[in-house]
Amino acid sequence: MPNKYDWPAAEKRQLIGKRINRLDGPPKATGAAKYAYDTNRPGGLVAKLLLSPHAHAKVLKVDTSEAEKLPGVRAVRVMAPAGSEVNWNGAEIAVVAADTEELARDGVRKIKVEYQVLPHLVKEEDLSKAGGFTKPSAEQKTGDPDKAFAEVGVTSEGYYAINTINHCCLEPHGQVVEWNGDKCTIYASTQAVGRVGGDLAKVLAADPGLSSIKPADIRVITDYMGGGFGSKFSIDRWGIECARLAKQTGKPVKLMLDRDGEQLMGGMRPSDYAKIKVAARKDGTIIGWDSESWSTGGVGGGAMPPLPYVFTEIPNRRMRHIAVSTNTGPVRAWRAPNHPQAAVLTMGALEDTAHKLGMNPLDFFLKNVGLTARGDVYRAELVKAAELMDWKAKWHPRGQGGSGHMKHGVGLSIHTWGGRPHDSDCRVSIHSDGSVQVTLGSQDLGTGTRTVIAIVAAETLGLPLNGVQVQIGDSNYPPSGASGGSTTVGGVSASTRRASVKALDKLLEAVASGLGTTPDKLVAVDGRIQVEGDSSKSLTWKAACAKLGTKTISELGRQPSKEEGNLNDNGVGGVQMSEVEVDTETGIIAVKKSVVVQDCGLVIDLKTAESQVYGAVIMGVCSALYEERIFDQQIGQMLNAEMEFYKLSGIGDVGEIVVHMMTVYDSRGVIGLGEPPAISPPAAIANAVANAIGVRVGGVPMTPDKVLAALEKGGRA
Amino acid sequence: MSKIGLKKGFSRRSFLQGAGVAGGAVATLPGPLAAQTAAARVQGPGAVKISLRINGKAHSLSVEPRVTLLDALRNHLDLTGAKKVCDRATCGSCTVIVAGRAVYSCSVLAIEAQGKDIQTVEGLGTPANMHPVQKAFVENDAQQCGFCTPGFVVAVKAFLDRHPNPTMDDVKKGLGGNLCRCGTYVGVRQAALDASREMRGGKRA
Numbered sequence: 001m002p003n004k005y006d007w008p009a010a011e012k013r014q015l016i017g018k019r020i021n022r023l024d025g026p027p028k029a030t031g032a033a034k035y036a037y038d039t040n041r042p043g044g045l046v047a048k049l050l051l052s053p054h055a056h057a058k059v060l061k062v063d064t065s066e067a068e069k070l071p072g073v074r075a076v077r078v079m080a081p082a083g084s085e086v087n088w089n090g091a092e093i094a095v096v097a098a099d100t101e102e103l104a105r106d107g108v109r110k111i112k113v114e115y116q117v118l119p120h121l122v123k124e125e126d127l128s129k130a131g132g133f134t135k136p137s138a139e140q141k142t143g144d145p146d147k148a149f150a151e152v153g154v155t156s157e158g159y160y161a162i163n164t165i166n167h168c169c170l171e172p173h174g175q176v177v178e179w180n181g182d183k184c185t186i187y188a189s190t191q192a193v194g195r196v197g198g199d200l201a202k203v204l205a206a207d208p209g210l211s212s213i214k215p216a217d218i219r220v221i222t223d224y225m226g227g228g229f230g231s232k233f234s235i236d237r238w239g240i241e242c243a244r245l246a247k248q249t250g251k252p253v254k255l256m257l258d259r260d261g262e263q264l265m266g267g268m269r270p271s272d273y274a275k276i277k278v279a280a281r282k283d284g285t286i287i288g289w290d291s292e293s294w295s296t297g298g299v300g301g302g303a304m305p306p307l308p309y310v311f312t313e314i315p316n317r318r319m320r321h322i323a324v325s326t327n328t329g330p331v332r333a334w335r336a337p338n339h340p341q342a343a344v345l346t347m348g349a350l351e352d353t354a355h356k357l358g359m360n361p362l363d364f365f366l367k368n369v370g371l372t373a374r375g376d377v378y379r380a381e382l383v384k385a386a387e388l389m390d391w392k393a394k395w396h397p398r399g400q401g402g403s404g405h406m407k408h409g410v411g412l413s414i415h416t417w418g419g420r421p422h423d424s425d426c427r428v429s430i431h432s433d434g435s436v437q438v439t440l441g442s443q444d445l446g447t448g449t450r451t452v453i454a455i456v457a458a459e460t461l462g463l464p465l466n467g468v469q470v471q472i473g474d475s476n477y478p479p480s481g482a483s484g485g486s487t488t489v490g491g492v493s494a495s496t497r498r499a500s501v502k503a504l505d506k507l508l509e510a511v512a513s514g515l516g517t518t519p520d521k522l523v524a525v526d527g528r529i530q531v532e533g534d535s536s537k538s539l540t541w542k543a544a545c546a547k548l549g550t551k552t553i554s555e556l557g558r559q560p561s562k563e564e565g566n567l568n569d570n571g572v573g574g575v576q577m578s579e580v581e582v583d584t585e586t587g588i589i590a591v592k593k594s595v596v597v598q599d600c601g602l603v604i605d606l607k608t609a610e611s612q613v614y615g616a617v618i619m620g621v622c623s624a625l626y627e628e629r630i631f632d633q634q635i636g637q638m639l640n641a642e643m644e645f646y647k648l649s650g651i652g653d654v655g656e657i658v659v660h661m662m663t664v665y666d667s668r669g670v671i672g673l674g675e676p677p678a679i680s681p682p683a684a685i686a687n688a689v690a691n692a693i694g695v696r697v698g699g700v701p702m703t704p705d706k707v708l709a710a711l712e713k714g715g716r717a
Numbered sequence: 718m719s720k721i722g723l724k725k726g727f728s729r730r731s732f733l734q735g736a737g738v739a740g741g742a743v744a745t746l747p748g749p750l751a752a753q754t755a756a757a758r759v760q761g762p763g764a765v766k767i768s769l770r771i772n773g774k775a776h777s778l779s780v781e782p783r784v785t786l787l788d789a790l791r792n793h794l795d796l797t798g799a800k801k802v803c804d805r806a807t808c809g810s811c812t813v814i815v816a817g818r819a820v821y822s823c824s825v826l827a828i829e830a831q832g833k834d835i836q837t838v839e840g841l842g843t844p845a846n847m848h849p850v851q852k853a854f855v856e857n858d859a860q861q862c863g864f865c866t867p868g869f870v871v872a873v874k875a876f877l878d879r880h881p882n883p884t885m886d887d888v889k890k891g892l893g894g895n896l897c898r899c900g901t902y903v904g905v906r907q908a909a910l911d912a913s914r915e916m917r918g919g920k921r922a
Binding site for chain 2: 021022024025026027028029030031032033034035037038040046100101102168169170171172224225226227229258259445446447448607608610611612614615616617618619642643644648649650651652654657
């Protein structure tokens with residue numbers, strides 16, 4: 001039986017699923033949008049951090065006296081006092097607040113620190129040099145892998161690698177904190193306006209004079225934020241110190257990380273290295289998997305990625321993993337945590353197996369999709385992607401990528417993601433002047449959250465997009481989850497739908513008798529309230545709202561709410577195919593074309609949804625070809641903690657991108673889209689390169705040196 | 718070789734790229750400005766009074782000579798459209814137009830930008846009255862988090878001023894001096910082409 005909260009039928013949708021411009025496009029394109037970094041409060045100070053030059057050291061002495069004497073310096077706080085240990089290059093030692101940014105930097109330079117340098121490890125690829133920094137985890141075993149490998153027709157063995165990378169948010173981590181008595185406001189660059197205030201209150205409650213501080217005393221505002229990708233959920237140590245500096249000086253304080261700080265400690269994605277064996281029958285059926293992997297995510301080591309990836313039902317499998325503790329900065333969730341790494345390892349090993357079998361990898365994947373949780377979805381997507389890539393014409397056996405030095409190849413990868421919708425409350429208010437407010441304590445990271453909320457509310461109320469006013473980015477609004485893991489769109493669209501339906505019901509109740517009917521006969525369409533199928537009995541939206549007199553309708557909608565409609569789901573599959581050209585003289589790879597076929601349930605805004613996928617592919621090109629954190633084991637420092645040496649792709653580096661949304665699955669409701677298409681690009685590109693040059697490059701990013709080394713080793717230079 | 722000639726004046730990028738559309742519309746400080754400064758009297762190290770002509774309006778401010786044009790705009794004049802990201806003339810988020818040329822304002826001293834027309838993203842248009850480049854960015858969703866967007870908008874504007882009828886290849890080369898992390902390049906490429914058409918038509922619908 002249809003539920004009134006369910007999404008409108010496809011033929012009735014006025015806005016949902018259309019290509020709609022993001023609402024905050026104009027303020028962003030004109031520079032009017034104010035980010036945390038752009039917040040200049042009257043009388044505000046600027047704070048800058050002193051960072052550890054050492055990867056591992058004991059702090060013996062911190063002398064701030066010279067810094068404190070500098071004119072313009074208002075406060076100095078030591079974050080790593082004598083006796084404490086720092087575990088990475090970039091760890092915070094002290095912070096200085098001053099009248100200007102320049103004076104704060106002068107103050108930082110005046111601080112004298114004595115360290116006792118301790119042993120460190122900053123490179124983990126060569127396990128033989130990792131000494132006492134490793135921690136093996138228990139072997140996982142299913143079936144009888146030894147028997148499978150002994151009995152099969154073909155065994156493929158290879159080495160697969162992906163290094164650590166940074167989030168490299170263009171707006172660095174940071175915030176402005178301003179106190180008013182015992183309450184404060186944080187203008188934060190965060191993915192979680194509803195969380196950071198509570199986190200801060202918990203810490204500050206132990207400070208002298210602040211024992212009574214409550215989460216409600218801290219207001220968090222994030223109108224716009226310049227990128228997070230999983231790295232901006234926490235108040236962070238610098239956020240806490242910023243609040244303390246502001247309290248101590250009685251002035252607003254801005255503390256944003258400098259670029260080197262952002263790269264050193266603003267977030268890192270774990271690495272993964274693996275020796276993998278795959279066993280397959282001669283007909284291409286995979287029957288065995290054996291992997292020995294290791295990774296780092298900083299001092300805590302790195303967890304095993306989900307191996308074997310997607311093909312989770314390989315009957316006989318053994319997985320061993322070693323966590324390597326390194327002094328390289330703190331790990332943070334990075335868009336689809338652990339999945340891109342698992343894809344590089346797994347899809348590489350499977351493509352090598354297909355090669356060994358003499359099979360086209362497309363046929364090989366199609367043959368084995370039954371070993372995944374969504375065989376039918378992947379089959380349909382692989383067929384569609386092959387058509388869009390013209391795979392049949394472009395694929396060739398390895399080593400036949402062209403006769404000159406420019407080699408051509410194609411590769412593929414498949415991926416999965418959950419994306420269970422987060423909890424969300426939404427309040428919809430309808431005023432007697434016809435204005436509508438939709439209010440949630442959510443945040444828009446650039447994914448289009450604000451626009452999606454407006455579309456759902458306007459669609460439900462039968463209004464144009466500008467008939468509703470969306471208010472988000474404030475912890476004072478009804479709570480909504482942190483934005484991460486593709487959980488936002490499913491959460492906010494459902495709470496907004498439910499609140500809008502409830503608010504509309506109230507309005508229909510208020511106007512029904514005046515229209516000589518009952519509320520159940522009324523609908524909201526085209527800016528009017530009318531009897532369904534009879535436009536002669538109608539009121540304009542404004543006239544209907546005027547009937548509210550002095551009343552305001554205010555209704556709350558919630559996610560989850562099982563009885564109120566099947567509005568969202570989780571769990572998707574997707575496919576990517578990549579086409580590359582490799583110059584075997586220089587080792588330079590050019591990505592010519594990427595095809596993405598993605599299951600995503602019901603799409604609310606096709607335009608911003610496609611932007612998510614384009615962006616995911618482009619980020620994937622960055623990590624496939626350019627991005628790496630380069631460390632020097634001698635000095636323990638990251639050598640490229642600035643953007644001129646931490647390379648991202650530019651506008652000319654990303655090739656053609658073709659996106660196809662599998663909207664045939666839209667009866668499942670709304671499913672998050674941020675993570676899934678970000679998973680496969682490095683894996684698909686790595687496979688395309690192997691197809692082009694005939695040998696597998698020894699790791700991602702496939703920088704020219706690695707490409708040339710692989711050619712040399714493979715006898716193809 | 719591209720039909721578009723080498724940009725006038727010296728820049729690190731045009732020097733490196735040689736002829737053709739230089740790799741990036743954005744340059745560091747143009748030579749003539751640097752030369753003037755060398756001949757000027759020594760100032761500082763304390764704050765000095767300077768005057769900047771920004772978006773057609775004169776602003777007087779007091780800054781230390783080491784303050785960059787970007788920091789002067791953001792911290793002293795609350796013109797925060799230009800963003801501080803790399804602070805190293807790499808990413809282009811701080812792009813502004815000085816004397817008709819796109820420059821990385823993080824790598825120009827405010828004191829050296831005196832006497833020149835400075836145009837920032839705020840001078841191009843407002844949300845209610847956008848420049849064709851800004852409109853094209855909105856229409857093509859050439860933005861996600863939006864932090865690189867103002868710099869990109871100004872770079873596209875400066876690029877189109879010099880190359881009013883670019884091809885897609887020209888756009889890919891000419892806008893190589895700006896970086897985006899969310900991956901909005903597909904939209905930016907199309908926005909640049911759409912805006913060029915709009916601007917050649919003289920329309921501002």
